[in-house]
Amino acid sequence: MATTERTKAAGSRLGVDLGLSDRELLEIYRLIALSRALDERMWTLNRAGKVPFVISGQGHEGAQVAITSGLRHGHDWLVPYYRSVAAVLTFGMTPREILLALYARAPDPSSGGRQMPGHYGGSAYNILSTSSPVATQVLHAVGIAFAAKLRRTDQVALTSLGEGSSNQGDFHEGLNFAGIHRLPVVIMIENNGYAISVPASIECAIEDLAERAAGYAMPGVVVDGADVLACFRAGRAAIERARRGEGPTLIEAKVTRLTGHSSDDQQTKYRAPEEIAAQRARDPLPRFREELLGAGVLDEEADARLGAEVRAAIDDATDWAEAQPDPDPATARRHVYFEPEA
Amino acid sequence: MAVRTYIEAIRESLAEEMRRDASIVVLGEDVGRKGGVFLATDGLHAEFGADRVVDTPLTESMIVGVSIGAAANGIRPVAEIQFADFIFPAFNQIVSEAARMRYRSNGAFGCPITIRAPYGGGVHGALYHSQSVEAFFTHVPGLKVVIPSTPYDAKGLLKSAIRDEDPVLFFEHKKLYRSVRGEVPEGDYAVPLGRAQVTRDGSQVTIVAYGLMAHYALEAAELVAADGISAEVIDLRTLRPLDRETLLASVRKTGKCLIVHEDNKFGGYGAEIAAILAEEAFDYLDGPITRVAGPDVPGVPYNHALEDWFMVSPDKIAAGIRTLAAY
Incomplete structure (x- = not known):
C-alpha cells in the first residue's frame, strides 16, 4: 500500500504524523479485519470437520498488516512464516487464494495442495514459498536482499518468524551476514510469548529479543504489536532505511496469540484461564477500531458496512475455494526437477 | 588441446562461466583473495571483484541458505x-529447502544453485577431512549429484551444473585435484548431467565406480587383464539422475557387477545400484552383485597404516574382480 505525505483537507489528525490519509488508515483497518474474519473462518471450517488442519495468526494481524504495508507490491519481497495470514493478504494474496491453501485444492497458488495450510507462497506476488522447519526463511530473505544489492534493484526483503524460532542458528547466521553487507532486509520477530507450549522465559535468555540486533550491527526495535500505528511507524522506518542502503533492521513486535499454536493444540493445558482472558485486552483489532472511532476516521455505520463487506468476501472465498477440484494424483510426480517448455 | 589438472579444469570452468553470465556469483569460506584452501577459485577475486567472489563467515547453513534466496x-x-565433511550444518537448507523448493511450490519457484565440495580420503585428512558424503544426498529427490573423475569431465560437468535449473551437488575428489592431468578443450563445451561413460570395454565383469574410484577401477581392470579376465568399467559421473541405460546394458552383457565406492558400505550408494540391478537385470546375472567399499567405521583414520587399511585400492578391487569372475 502506497503512503502519501498528503492528508485530506477535511480529514482527521490521526495519521498526520505518519503521512497517512484517513483512506489509508481505513485500508489498514480493513486488512486487519479481513484477516481476522478469514482466520476465524479457517478455524470454523476445521472445527466443522471440513479441513484437517489450521495454523494461523490471530492476535498478530495488527503488526503484520502495519509493518508490511510499507512494502512495494510486485517489487519488494515477502518471506513469510506459518502465521503470516495477514502479511500475505496485505502483500497481495486474496482471501480466495488463502482458502485454496486451506482446502489444498488444485489451483492453490502456494503449493497446488501439496503443503499443509499456512505455508504460503506466490511467485506472482514475490512471496517466497514457505517450509515448516523454522528460521530457514531468514537466510532466504537475506539471500534475496543480497541479490537485490548485487543487482541494484532497489528491492527490500521482509521476513517474519516467531520468538522461539529466533533461537535457531539460521536466524543468527542470517543477521550476521545481513549486518556485514548492510543488506536491504527487515527481520520481524512476532513475539507472542510462546513456542507452542514453552513460555519465552525458558526459551530465550533475554526478554527483549530486539537486543539481539546489537550483535549484528543493526538497529533492534521493540514495538507493541497491539499498537497498529506504532507498528506502521517502525515498519516504514525499517523499510525506508533498507531502501536507502543503510542496512537491515530487526523489529520485535510484542503480540499475543489468541488461539492455540494450531488446530491440534489445546492451550488451556499450559496457559491459565486468567492469562488467556487477559490476552484479549492486547487484541489489536478492537483497539485500532476504537482509535479510528475516537478520531472520527470511522463511524459505527461505516464499520458495519465494512463488516458486511468482509463477511461477503469471506463467504465468497469459502464457497469458491471449496468448489475447486482436488489436485490430480497423476500430477504428483511433476515439478521434482525443472520441466522445459514442451 | 591443452593439458590441465583436475583443479585447473574446475577453475577454468568457473572463470569461463562467470565471463559468460554476469549473474553467477561464487561464495564460500576463503574463496576470495586466498582463492580457496585448494585454490579452486584462485584468480576469480582479482578478475571479477568482491561482489561476485564473496568470502563468507564460517557458516555453512548461511552459505547455502543465502544461495537459495539469491537464486x-x-x-x-x-x-x-x-x-564435504563440513556440509552437515547446511544439510537442512539443502534437503528441506533447496531440494523441495520446486516441488513444494508446485513449480512456481526453482532453485538453480551449485554447491561444490571437495570430498574423499587418501590424503591424510583423517575423520573430518576425508569423508564421502554422496549417499546422504543421492537419497533426496530434487537434488542432482555429480562426481567427475577427469579434468575433461570436471570442466564440462561443472558448466552443466551451473547452467542447470535445479540444485546440484558437485563433489570433487581432493586426491584428484593435482594428481590427474588430461586434455581439456579450450573454450566452451559442456558434458551433460545424467550420462555415464564406459571407460573400458570388457565382457566378463562390469565395474561401476565414480570419482577417484573410477581411476582405481581402471587400474584394477588392467591388473586382472594379466590373468585373462575381461572387465568393463563404467564411470557414472552423475549419481543422480542415474544413467540406468548404460548400467543395465553393460551388466546384461557381462552378467556380473562389482560396485566400488570409497564411502562405507552399509546404506551406501552402491546399495541402490545393487537393488536396481536385482530388480531390472536379475535374469542376466551369473554371479552375486558385489560391493567393494569403505569399511563400516565412522571415518578415515589418520595414521598412514590405518588410512591404507581404510582406503579402497586397485589391489582390493582386483581381488574383488577375481573372486567374482571365478564365481
Missing part, C-alpha cells in the same frame, strides 16, 4: 563448502 531473486550462486 530466487535472479542470481546464479556457486557455493563452495570448504570440505
Whole structure:
C-alpha cells in the first residue's frame, strides 16, 4: 500500500504524523479485519470437520498488516512464516487464494495442495514459498536482499518468524551476514510469548529479543504489536532505511496469540484461564477500531458496512475455494526437477 | 588441446562461466583473495571483484541458505563448502529447502544453485577431512549429484551444473585435484548431467565406480587383464539422475557387477545400484552383485597404516574382480 505525505483537507489528525490519509488508515483497518474474519473462518471450517488442519495468526494481524504495508507490491519481497495470514493478504494474496491453501485444492497458488495450510507462497506476488522447519526463511530473505544489492534493484526483503524460532542458528547466521553487507532486509520477530507450549522465559535468555540486533550491527526495535500505528511507524522506518542502503533492521513486535499454536493444540493445558482472558485486552483489532472511532476516521455505520463487506468476501472465498477440484494424483510426480517448455 | 589438472579444469570452468553470465556469483569460506584452501577459485577475486567472489563467515547453513534466496531473486550462486565433511550444518537448507523448493511450490519457484565440495580420503585428512558424503544426498529427490573423475569431465560437468535449473551437488575428489592431468578443450563445451561413460570395454565383469574410484577401477581392470579376465568399467559421473541405460546394458552383457565406492558400505550408494540391478537385470546375472567399499567405521583414520587399511585400492578391487569372475 502506497503512503502519501498528503492528508485530506477535511480529514482527521490521526495519521498526520505518519503521512497517512484517513483512506489509508481505513485500508489498514480493513486488512486487519479481513484477516481476522478469514482466520476465524479457517478455524470454523476445521472445527466443522471440513479441513484437517489450521495454523494461523490471530492476535498478530495488527503488526503484520502495519509493518508490511510499507512494502512495494510486485517489487519488494515477502518471506513469510506459518502465521503470516495477514502479511500475505496485505502483500497481495486474496482471501480466495488463502482458502485454496486451506482446502489444498488444485489451483492453490502456494503449493497446488501439496503443503499443509499456512505455508504460503506466490511467485506472482514475490512471496517466497514457505517450509515448516523454522528460521530457514531468514537466510532466504537475506539471500534475496543480497541479490537485490548485487543487482541494484532497489528491492527490500521482509521476513517474519516467531520468538522461539529466533533461537535457531539460521536466524543468527542470517543477521550476521545481513549486518556485514548492510543488506536491504527487515527481520520481524512476532513475539507472542510462546513456542507452542514453552513460555519465552525458558526459551530465550533475554526478554527483549530486539537486543539481539546489537550483535549484528543493526538497529533492534521493540514495538507493541497491539499498537497498529506504532507498528506502521517502525515498519516504514525499517523499510525506508533498507531502501536507502543503510542496512537491515530487526523489529520485535510484542503480540499475543489468541488461539492455540494450531488446530491440534489445546492451550488451556499450559496457559491459565486468567492469562488467556487477559490476552484479549492486547487484541489489536478492537483497539485500532476504537482509535479510528475516537478520531472520527470511522463511524459505527461505516464499520458495519465494512463488516458486511468482509463477511461477503469471506463467504465468497469459502464457497469458491471449496468448489475447486482436488489436485490430480497423476500430477504428483511433476515439478521434482525443472520441466522445459514442451 | 591443452593439458590441465583436475583443479585447473574446475577453475577454468568457473572463470569461463562467470565471463559468460554476469549473474553467477561464487561464495564460500576463503574463496576470495586466498582463492580457496585448494585454490579452486584462485584468480576469480582479482578478475571479477568482491561482489561476485564473496568470502563468507564460517557458516555453512548461511552459505547455502543465502544461495537459495539469491537464486530466487535472479542470481546464479556457486557455493563452495570448504570440505564435504563440513556440509552437515547446511544439510537442512539443502534437503528441506533447496531440494523441495520446486516441488513444494508446485513449480512456481526453482532453485538453480551449485554447491561444490571437495570430498574423499587418501590424503591424510583423517575423520573430518576425508569423508564421502554422496549417499546422504543421492537419497533426496530434487537434488542432482555429480562426481567427475577427469579434468575433461570436471570442466564440462561443472558448466552443466551451473547452467542447470535445479540444485546440484558437485563433489570433487581432493586426491584428484593435482594428481590427474588430461586434455581439456579450450573454450566452451559442456558434458551433460545424467550420462555415464564406459571407460573400458570388457565382457566378463562390469565395474561401476565414480570419482577417484573410477581411476582405481581402471587400474584394477588392467591388473586382472594379466590373468585373462575381461572387465568393463563404467564411470557414472552423475549419481543422480542415474544413467540406468548404460548400467543395465553393460551388466546384461557381462552378467556380473562389482560396485566400488570409497564411502562405507552399509546404506551406501552402491546399495541402490545393487537393488536396481536385482530388480531390472536379475535374469542376466551369473554371479552375486558385489560391493567393494569403505569399511563400516565412522571415518578415515589418520595414521598412514590405518588410512591404507581404510582406503579402497586397485589391489582390493582386483581381488574383488577375481573372486567374482571365478564365481
